[in-house]
Amino acid sequence: MWIAFTLLAAFMQAWRNAFQSQLSAHTSVAGVTLVRFLWAGPLAGAYLFGLYQWQPQALPQWNGAFFGYVVGAALMQILATGLMVKLFQLKNFAVGAGLAKSEALVAAILGTLFFGTQLSLLGWLGVGIGAIAVMLLSSHGHWRQLSLSTVVLGLACGSAFALTSLWVREASLQVGLPFPHRAGWVLLLVIALQTTLLLAYLWWRERPTLTALRARPRLVGLISLTSCIGSIGWFSAMSLQAVPYVKTLGQVEVFFTLLVSALWLKQPVRVNEFLGLFLIALAAIIVIWF
Incomplete structure (x- = not known):
């Protein structure tokens, strides 16, 4: 089941990134970051309500550690999304975005050091192959043009x-x-906190950005919808399986991104992209059968 949720999340994230890239040409980093969460809160609430109608459960018993993790995740995702939007605005965006996909390798290292995550030798092999594949797909032969600022921003x-x-x-x-219920609660609380913080900031410092967002309701809605569905997939998968495995399989997002580029943006697929896709498929197979 974690595999299905991960594939759903990766597919939706590819579309969300494409829509966010479009919006980033018209509004600020904070505005594009807010849009990811703006309508996702009510959708997450409806999803959780539907879960309770389908399978009634007691309300959760929360503790201080739970809220600490929720606040930390909410703030870190705001930072990560803002950095990703900055990458959209760089000329060598593809390379920077590829470096951002170092997430799986970083999660494996941090998870092992600080969160008690246990990876098998094959699991580490899959994570490593996936990292190489993403770098290959992102380079486009332009590594010599890569700036230190892009590397730092991407990592x-x-x-x-x-x-x-x-x-x-x-x-x-x-x-x-x-x-599904525990993932739903985490999703709702994280999104609610993110939306509140970003709305307060924009109302205080960037009110024209809110006006610019109101002028593009269709794009705002598409970003929030794909983001919410993607988050449901990620949060559910990560409640079932260790993060490095989920994120390594989630690198199939690159395949979906190439499909969006080829079919929607009419961009050709290069030879190194085919090789990178093969390596991602190999990494996914290793992770699934670890």
């Missing part, structure tokens, strides 16, 4: 996403409910 983005994922899993493990 910082990947690290922030990795910490988000690890803290989301830890928060989920604090809730004594079946996996």
